[in-house]
Amino acid sequence: MSLPACFDDPRALLRHLLEVAIARAQPERCLQGRLPPVPRGRTLVLGAGKAGGAMAAAVDALWPKDAPLSGLVVTRYGHVPPAYRASPGRIEVVEAAHPVPDAAGQAAAQRIMELTRGLTADDLVLCLISGGGSALLSAPAPGLSLQDKQNINRALLKSGASIDEMNCVRKHLSALKGGRLAALCAPARVVTLVISDVPGDDPSVIASGPTVPDATTCAEALAIVRRYGIALPAGIESAWARGELETPKPGDPIFEGHEVHLIATPQQALEAAAEAAQALGVQAYILSDEIEGESRVVGQVHAALARQVARRNQPFARPCVLLSGGETTVTVRSAGGRGGRATEFLLGTALALQGQPGVYVLAADTDGIDGVEDNAGAIVTPDTLARGQALGLNATEVLDRNDAYRYFEALGDLVITGPTYTNVNDFRAILVA
Template sequence: MTMTAPDPLRDPQAFLLHLYRVAVQRAQPLHSMAQHLPPPPKGRTVVLGAGKAGASMAQALEALWPQDAPLSGLVVTRYGHIPPRPEGLAQRLEVVEAAHPVPDAAGLAAAERILALTRGLTEDDLVLCLISGGGSALLTLPAEGITLEEKQRINRALLESGAAIGEMNCVRKHLSRIKGGRLAAACAPARVVTLTISDVPGDDPSVIASGPTVPDASTCADALDILARYRIDIPAAVHTALQAGALETPKLGDVRFAGHAVHMIATPQQSLQAAADAARAAGVAAYILSDEMEGESREVGKVHAALARAVARHGQPFSRPCVILSGGETTVTVRPRAPGAPKGRGGRAGEFCMGLAQALQGQEGVWALAADTDGIDGVEDNAGARVAPDTLARAAAQGARIGDHLDRNDAYGYFERLGDLVVTGPTHTNVNDFRALLVL
C-alpha cells in the first residue's frame, strides 16, 4: 500500500504521523511471511502462537498456506487485537484473547491448551509457531509452586522496577512451564519452524516473548540475581527451587531442538528503514540512530533533545531539514506516590516525550513523535504522544508543569490536555518503540 507524505514544512506533525504509519505497515506479517514458509509435511501441520501480532500472523498464514493442505491450531493475542477478517478468507485457526501486560486466567487457559496440542506429535508432523512481542504475558503457565496471583504480582513488580526487557524475560522463563524453550521441547519429535516478529533490541529470538521455542542461555542463578537487584519477592519454595537449579530451561545442544528453524519476518530496523526511505522520498534527509536503544525513557528523551538542539542551532552533526529516527525498548521506573497524590498514567513513549520536551525547552524548529508500534503505550488507549516547539508554553498556560507530571509518571494526563496524544488503536503488529524528530 502506497501512502502519500504530507508536506513536512506545512504540517510537521502530519508528516511524522505518516512516517509512523509507514513503519507500522512494513511490520505487517503478510508483507514477508511467504518467503519463510516450509512446504507442507507428510503428517499434520499444527499452528501454535502467542503475541500482540498473533491474530494478524494467523490470518496471514491462513491466506498463504495451500488451501488443500490441512492446517489447525491455536493462537492467543491481546484483548482487542484481532483485526477484521478479510472478505473471503476462511478461518482455519482458532484465535483467543487474554490480558497484557499482566497475565490473567484466560492466558493461563490458552497456554494449557497450547501445551496440550503438542501431545502425540510425530516426526512426520510440522509445528508452525507464530511468536511476537507480548507473548510473555499472554502465554502464561506458572512453574510448580507459583499461583497465577503470585505470577501477576511478580509481573507487576518487574514492569514497575525499570528492569530491561531481557532481564524481565529471564525471570519469566525460569518461572514458567512453557517459555524458555519448553514449548518447542514439548513438540519433539515433530519439526518446529518459528516465524517471529521482533520487538526486542538485538532481535534475539530467545528474548522475544521469552523465547518459548528456542534454547535459553540464561540460568536460574541469573534469574535470582535479577530478582535480588530489583528487590522483588518470590515464594520461598520457588527461591529454593531456583537456587537448586530445579527450574532450569533447555539449553543449546538439547537434541529436542534438532532440525528446528527460526525466521524473522519483521524487525524494528526494517520499519525504521521504511520510515527513512519515506522521508527521503519526500525530500527530507533521514538518519537512523539505532534500533536497539534502551534505558530510562525520560533520559533517552533528554539525549535525543540534545542532538536535536545541536542540529537546530549549529547544523551538526546533521544539516537541516532532517528526520532523526530511533527504536528499541526503553523503560519507565514508576516513582513512589506521595499520600493522596493522583496516580499517573502513561507508558514509555509518553515518558520519552516528556523528557524530550523538558530538555528541548521550546527549541524552535523541532517537532517529534514517539509511539509504540503496537498502537498501545503501556496500558492506555494511546500509541504515544507528540511534541512541538510550543508544547511547554501551551501546557503552562493551562497550569500544567511538566516536572510535576514527570514526578508522577503522568504522560497521559500531560499530553491529553494538550490534544497531543497519538491515538491509532491496535495496529496488529509489534516492533516496539518508534521515535521520529523533525528538525526544520
C-alpha cells in the same frame, strides 16, 4: 533555502512516517514467501503475541486450502483483525491480558500444551511468535500460581528492569517459555516465525523464547529479582538456587532440525520510515534500533542531539529527520499516574528541548498501545511546554508523577492509532526543520 512542502504540516509528516513503519511490519506483508513446505503429516500452528491474530490470519490465507491446517494462537484483547474475527479461519485465535497475565492466558497456554500431544516426526509445528507473548502465554511452573505470576509481573514492570532481565525471570517461572514449548513438540519439526520487538532481535528474548534454547540461568534470574527487590513465593528462591527450574540450553538435541526466522524487525521498520522521508525530500538518519534506558533520560539525550542539529548543523545538517527504536523502561515512582514509555520519553524530551524552534518529535509504540493506555504515543512541538503552562500544568511535576498521558491528553497531542496488529517496539522520529 526553500523547505519541502511537507514542512507545512510537521505533525502530518511524523504521523506518515509512523504509518509507513507499521505497514512494513504487517504480517500479511512479511509472511509472503516465508512459509515452509507442506509436511507429510499434519501442520499445527501455535503462537502468542500482540501480532498473533494477524499472523494467524496471514498464515491461513497463504497456506494451501487443500492441506491440513489447525492450531491455536493467543493475542491481546482487541488485537484480532476485524476481518478474521468476523470470518475465522482454520487457526483459532483467543484473547488474553497484557502486560499482566490473566486466567484466559493461562487457559490458552494449557490448551496449547495439550495440542502438542501425539505429534510425530512427520508433523510440522509452525510457531508464530511476537512481542507480548511472555504475558499472553502464561503457564506457571510447578509451585507457582497465576496470582504469583501476576504479582511478579507487576513488580517487574514497575522496577525499571530491562526486557532482557524481565524475560530471564519469566523463563524460569514458566512451563512453556525458555524453549520448553519446543521440548513438548518433539518429535515434530518446529519452524518458528518471529516478529521482533526487542533490542538486538534475539529470538530467545522475544516473548521469552518458547521454542528456542535459553542461555540464561536460574542463578541469573535470582540475581535479577534480588537487584530490584522483587519478592518471590516461598520455595521458588530455593528452587532457583538448586537449579530445579532450569531451561533447555543451546546444544540440547530437542532443538535439532528446528528453524527460526525473523520476518519483521525494528530496523526494517526504521529503514522504511527513512525511505519515506527521503521520498519527500527530507534527509533521514537512523540513530539506532537498540536504544534502551530510562525513558525520560533517553528523551533528554535525544533532545540534546536535536538541539545540536538545530543550532549548529552537527552532526547532521537540517532539515532532517532522526529516527530511533528499541525499548526504553519506566521506573514507576508515583501511584495513580498514567502513561507509558512513549509519553514518558516525550515529556523528558520536551523539558530538555525548552521550546527549541523548529523541532518536532513523535514517539509511539508500534503495537498501538503505550503501556496500558488507549494511545500509541504523542507529539511534541516547540510550544508544548508553553501550552501546558497556559493550562496550569507543570511538566516537571507531571513527569515526577509518571502522569505524562494526562499532560498530552490535555494538549490534544496524543497519537491514537488503535491496535495495529503488529509489534516492532518503540518508534521515535525527530524532525529538525
